[in-house]
Amino acid sequence: LDRCSLLPIDHFFLFSKRVITPAGIISASVEIDNGKVVSILERQEAPSKEINGVPVMDYGNAVVMPGLIDAHVHLNEPGREEWEGFVTGTMAAAAGGVTSLVDMPLNSFPTTTSSELLKLKLASAAEKLMVDVGFWGGLVPENAANLTILDELLDTGALGLKSFMCPSGINDFPMTTGQHIQVFFQEAALPVLAKYGRPLLVHAEKEQPGVKSSQVDKDPRLYSTHLESRPNSEQEAIRELLDVAKDTAPGGKAEGARVHIVHLSDADESIQMIKKAKAQGLNVSVETCTHYLAFSSDNIGDGDTRYKCAPPIRSELNRKKLWSAVNDDFFDLLSSDHSPSPSDMKLPEEGDFMRAWGGISSLQFVLPATWTAGIPHGLTLEKLSNLWSRGPAKLANIYSSKGSLEPGKDADIVVWDPESSFVIDENYTIFHKHKLTPYAGQTLYGRVIATIVRGQHVYQEGHHATQPCGKVLLAKSTS
Ligand SMILES: NC(=O)NC(NC(N)=O)C(=O)[O-]
Ligand SMILES: [Zn+2]
Numbered sequence: 001l002d003r004c005s006l007l008p009i010d011h012f013f014l015f016s017k018r019v020i021t022p023a024g025i026i027s028a029s030v031e032i033d034n035g036k037v038v039s040i041l042e043r044q045e046a047p048s049k050e051i052n053g054v055p056v057m058d059y060g061n062a063v064v065m066p067g068l069i070d071a072h073v074h075l076n077e078p079g080r081e082e083w084e085g086f087v088t089g090t091m092a093a094a095a096g097g098v099t100s101l102v103d104m105p106l107n108s109f110p111t112t113t114s115s116e117l118l119k120l121k122l123a124s125a126a127e128k129l130m131v132d133v134g135f136w137g138g139l140v141p142e143n144a145a146n147l148t149i150l151d152e153l154l155d156t157g158a159l160g161l162k163s164f165m166c167p168s169g170i171n172d173f174p175m176t177t178g179q180h181i182q183v184f185f186q187e188a189a190l191p192v193l194a195k196y197g198r199p200l201l202v203h204a205e206k207e208q209p210g211v212k213s214s215q216v217d218k219d220p221r222l223y224s225t226h227l228e229s230r231p232n233s234e235q236e237a238i239r240e241l242l243d244v245a246k247d248t249a250p251g252g253k254a255e256g257a258r259v260h261i262v263h264l265s266d267a268d269e270s271i272q273m274i275k276k277a278k279a280q281g282l283n284v285s286v287e288t289c290t291h292y293l294a295f296s297s298d299n300i301g302d303g304d305t306r307y308k309c310a311p312p313i314r315s316e317l318n319r320k321k322l323w324s325a326v327n328d329d330f331f332d333l334l335s336s337d338h339s340p341s342p343s344d345m346k347l348p349e350e351g352d353f354m355r356a357w358g359g360i361s362s363l364q365f366v367l368p369a370t371w372t373a374g375i376p377h378g379l380t381l382e383k384l385s386n387l388w389s390r391g392p393a394k395l396a397n398i399y400s401s402k403g404s405l406e407p408g409k410d411a412d413i414v415v416w417d418p419e420s421s422f423v424i425d426e427n428y429t430i431f432h433k434h435k436l437t438p439y440a441g442q443t444l445y446g447r448v449i450a451t452i453v454r455g456q457h458v459y460q461e462g463h464h465a466t467q468p469c470g471k472v473l474l475a476k477s478t479s
């Protein structure tokens with residue numbers, strides 16, 4: 001078991017002058033034993049090399065923070081492991097300070113839409129994971145009205161269900177249409193989720209009739225052609241979804257279920273509607289992604305399809321409004337929506353936005369990219385940590401064991417230096433299966449020094465542990 005960690009000891013202390021705890025940032029030593037945080041003791045200076053024979057790792061002024069939890073990644077295995085895969089995906093996560101992932105039910109083949117198919121995922125993930133990985137189940141027309149299938153899928157350990165209100169880009173994961181949403185969400189999915197206390201995640205975008213076809217005469221190499229093909233794609237979908245989410249309010253028939261809007265890009269009407277729903281007591285939550293906070297349409301060059309995703313990256317003004325919303329504590333969490341594909345599917349030669357794969361590759365960079373984009377907007381380390389650890393842990397219902405540094409919880413930790421910068425150039429190792437990413441060439445602040453998963457140093461200074469000892473995270477059955 002020694003090969004699970006680059007520091008193969010069970011019991012040790014970490015010291016740092018900046019330990020991020022729920023009670024604030026303190027200078028402290030964190031005692032870790034048998035995979036768990038045992039104690040956090042405030043102290044101004046590092047203790048000696050050992051305390052009662054237990055070694056002390058002195059990380060000085062580096063930040064010691066809960067590991068990031070990325071609740072929105074497409075690892076694409078089994079079936080499309082040539083797009084990413086458990087090995088490369090979790091190695092990239094470890095290198096980026098991400099200690100847990102939750103895998104989306106699509107882009108793998110088959111998709112994760114039944115108990116049997118979840119078991120297939122679990123089998124395929126075995127012995128490949130460098131960090132811990134949970135799984136969302138898929139909610140598609142085929143199972144949307146089938147209480148038995150949904151119940152079994154959740155009972156097997158899916159952390160929640162995910163559906164699309166527009167085409168997903170993958171034929172084997174069809175969208176749920178108006179009828180499914182109004183009838184089946186209300187009659188089947190939300191009540192079942194309520195029973196388990198788990199969330200429904202929704203890609204809330206609707207294609208507007210006629211808009212896309214009006215783009216056919218425009219130059220597909222211009223980013224504006226893609227952007228203008230989905231102008232108000234989020235508002236309509238969110239309005240429809242929030243109507244159904246009324247049942248999650250106290251006393252409603254889906255009380256206990258949560259409706260979670262993934263990857264919000266629109267900072268205008270969508271934010272107003274979600275704020276109102278939250279104020280009315282609906283159990284709704286929302287995430288945005290690093291790329292919406294880091295990039296804007298103003299800076300996307302012609303033919304640069306690395307930036308193509310849905311919903312689209314919008315204007316610079318919109319980006320600024322997203323940061324205001326972050327500062328107002330509007331967002332419950334951040335995610336990567338890491339959705340890579342083989343590089344040729346991004347059509348780098350043609351630069352055709354309308355035909356290129358929609359999805360951005362980013363998992364390894366979300367910590368430094370969020371931090372770098374956030375510095376001019378006053379982002380604090382505590383807020384960063386809440387958005388990347390506490391928020392996603394609560395969504396996935398794993399907050400009792402992960403998502404904050406507290407005695408009794410898993411020792412899932414990232415040690416990083418927010419003041420030190422690096423360039424993503426040819427000397428920098430990207431662990432994603434495919435190296436095409438819009439972060440290439442950027443200078444980012446926030447170098448990851450070490451990543452610890454359940455007390456095991458799985459990554460340190462460019463090196464990974466030699467054995468993948470990550471675990472699958474299954475929701476506990478209600479029975
Ligand atoms: N099939 C996908 O991976 N789609 C993803 N693609 C994006 N975001 O462009 C997503 O999350 O919708
Ligand atoms: Zn999506």
Ligand SMILES: [Zn+2]
Nearest residue numbers: 072104337339
């Ligand atoms: Zn996604």
